[in-house]
Amino acid sequence: MLKRILAASAALAVSTALAGAQEVKVGVVLPYTGIGAEFAQLIDRGMEMYLKLNADKVKPYQIKLIKRDAKNPGGNDARVATQELLTQEKVDVLAGWVYSPNAIASAPVVNAGKKFAVIMNAGTAHITQMSGYYARTSFSMWHAGYAMGEAAAKQLKAKTAVVGYTDFPPGKDSLNAFKRAFEASGGKVIDEIPMGGAGAVPDFTPFFQRAKDKKPDVFFVFVPAGDHAAAVTRTYGALGMRQAGIRLIGPGDITQDTKLQAMGDAAIGLITMHHYHADLPNAENKRFVAEWKKAYGANAVPDFMAVGGYDGMALIMHVAHQLKGKIDGDAAIKAAGTFKFNSPRGPISIDPDTRDIVMNEYLSEVVKGPDGRLMQKVIGQIDNVKDACKAQKIAPCK
Numbered sequence: 001m002l003k004r005i006l007a008a009s010a011a012l013a014v015s016t017a018l019a020g021a022q023e024v025k026v027g028v029v030l031p032y033t034g035i036g037a038e039f040a041q042l043i044d045r046g047m048e049m050y051l052k053l054n055a056d057k058v059k060p061y062q063i064k065l066i067k068r069d070a071k072n073p074g075g076n077d078a079r080v081a082t083q084e085l086l087t088q089e090k091v092d093v094l095a096g097w098v099y100s101p102n103a104i105a106s107a108p109v110v111n112a113g114k115k116f117a118v119i120m121n122a123g124t125a126h127i128t129q130m131s132g133y134y135a136r137t138s139f140s141m142w143h144a145g146y147a148m149g150e151a152a153a154k155q156l157k158a159k160t161a162v163v164g165y166t167d168f169p170p171g172k173d174s175l176n177a178f179k180r181a182f183e184a185s186g187g188k189v190i191d192e193i194p195m196g197g198a199g200a201v202p203d204f205t206p207f208f209q210r211a212k213d214k215k216p217d218v219f220f221v222f223v224p225a226g227d228h229a230a231a232v233t234r235t236y237g238a239l240g241m242r243q244a245g246i247r248l249i250g251p252g253d254i255t256q257d258t259k260l261q262a263m264g265d266a267a268i269g270l271i272t273m274h275h276y277h278a279d280l281p282n283a284e285n286k287r288f289v290a291e292w293k294k295a296y297g298a299n300a301v302p303d304f305m306a307v308g309g310y311d312g313m314a315l316i317m318h319v320a321h322q323l324k325g326k327i328d329g330d331a332a333i334k335a336a337g338t339f340k341f342n343s344p345r346g347p348i349s350i351d352p353d354t355r356d357i358v359m360n361e362y363l364s365e366v367v368k369g370p371d372g373r374l375m376q377k378v379i380g381q382i383d384n385v386k387d388a389c390k391a392q393k394i395a396p397c398k
Contacts, residue, residue: 022325023062026316027085029078029096029106032069035199038226039098039305042258043120045296046309047095053291054314061320063313066091070098073168073198075105082106086113092327093118093316098305099198099224100124100169107131116332118315120308124169125177125389126396128355133329135336135355137315137348138308139275140387141173141222142397144251147361147382148220148273149181152249155363155380156271158182158217160190164207165222167194174222174251177388182220190214201227204235211246212239218247225256225305230263237266252277255366257303260374267374270366275359275385276304276345277376285344307345311357314341315350347384356387 028047030040047065051058066089068081078097085091086109094110094117097103103122107130110117119127119136128134152158161182165171171194179189191214196202211219219241223232236248248254252274260267278289278301288310292302302310315336319327322335337352346360363380389397 022060023064024093024316024320024325024327025064025066025089025091026093026095027082027089027091028065028067029070029081029085029094029102030067031071031073031098031102032067034072035227036070036073036098038258039121042303042305043096043098043309043312045292046120046302046306047313049288049292049295049302049306050310050313050317052295053288054317057314057317057321061317061325063316070096070102073099073101075101078102079105079109082109086115091115093319093332095312095316096120097122100127103127103134104130104169107134110134114329116319116327116329116336118312120312121305122170124173125387129397132355133333135315135333135350137312137350137357139304139359140356140389141170141251142177142387142389143275143359143361143385144273145174145177145222146181146388147385148249148251148363149178149183149187150185151273151363151380152178152218152220153182153185153187156218156247156249158187158247160188160216161218161220162191162193162211162214162216163189163220164193164195164211166198166224166228167196168198170224171222173389176394178220180394181388190216195223198224198228201231204231205239208235208239208241212241212244215244216246218249221248221250221254223253225253225303226259229254229256230259233263233266233270242269247271252304252364255364255376257301260366260376263374265368267366268368271363272376273361273363274304275361276307277362277364278302279364279376280345280362280378282344282346284342288344302344307343311341311343311345311348314343315339351386354387354390356390358384358386361385
């Protein structure tokens with residue numbers, strides 16, 4: 001797979017080079033092999049879709065994507081890959097990072113290289129404070145987690161909650177974000193359950209049984225999207241937690257678009273808070289989804305990782321135009337703070353103070369559509385949401 005991806009990258013560079021355009025070399029750090037390979041493909045396709053659908057905004061530049069394999073969530077391989085892109089490939093911009101530990105491990109290298117770096121997925125809130133050259137077009141875990149804490153208490157009328165989380169930085173962020181907002185809104189978190197790591201999908205049964213035994217109104221779960229999320233829904237259904245009166249809620253990672261249909265009826269009724277899903281009814285998203293299906297197949301669907309890549313490429317092009325192709329790291333970060341874009345997720349911008357994305361958050365429920373397919377129905381919306389961890393100066397974001 002990696003060879004095919006790299007070949008595709010080279011082909012893209014050659015095809016645009018024929019027009020004689022100025023080259024911008026973008027070094028991409030993603031897990032092209034291992035448990036995150038599907039995520040890497042989604043972000044790659046998101047970047048490619050931006051270049052295809054916005055060719056007029058790319059001109060007069062040639063974008064050359066130079067890809068390195070981060071391999072796993074551990075961090076060491078991502079750090080080495082980042083260093084290779086800077087020292088061997090002499091890239092103008094860095095981009096990617098699915099897993100937070102990878103972005104955290106890469107931060108010292110980014111600082112040393114003084115290169116503009118766009119985080120397209122990793123969501124631990126304080127990552128952008130580890131390097132002044134990081135800007136993020138994905139999300140912070142506090143965007144959805146904090147908003148869901150408020151919604152669970154105020155809209156879902158929950159009084160008690162149990163939180164289950166994958167035991168790595170984004171999971172701990174999600175716990176802290178949800179708990180802070182939920183309890184400030186009158187609810188009470190009655191148990192906190194670490195549920196294994198990100199490197200392999202655990203047996204969730206003992207964790208979910210522990211949650212069921214506590215009899216909360218809601219069970220807030222954060223796990224990485226993909227196979228972890230699919231296992232969550234299976235376990236929730238197998239243990240009869242809905243029938244026991246416990247609602248499963250969480251960020252949109254647990255209802256990832258690419259996994260939703262395979263989850264079956266067990267997913268019906270799940271409530272999420274997130275910045276994107278493929279059923280958003282705005283015109284830009286309808287165009288995005290339609291073009292995605294044309295490019296990758298009638299059953300293919302973009303998700304929040306794809307949009308992180310799409311919007312990340314939009315930010316890179318904005319900076320390239322602002323700086324006339326000469327992407328100095330310090331000037332690039334300043335230019336990023338002027339970015340505004342009509343994304344498939346809705347209007348977005350980069351907060352010039354935090355270098356994090358500002359965007360809408362959507363409260364959605366999984367329902368069965370008229371065609372029998374599962375879909376996510378928007379039941380609430382919060383506009384122009386900033387990362388609450390930084391906005392409220394909560395440790396470690398002070």
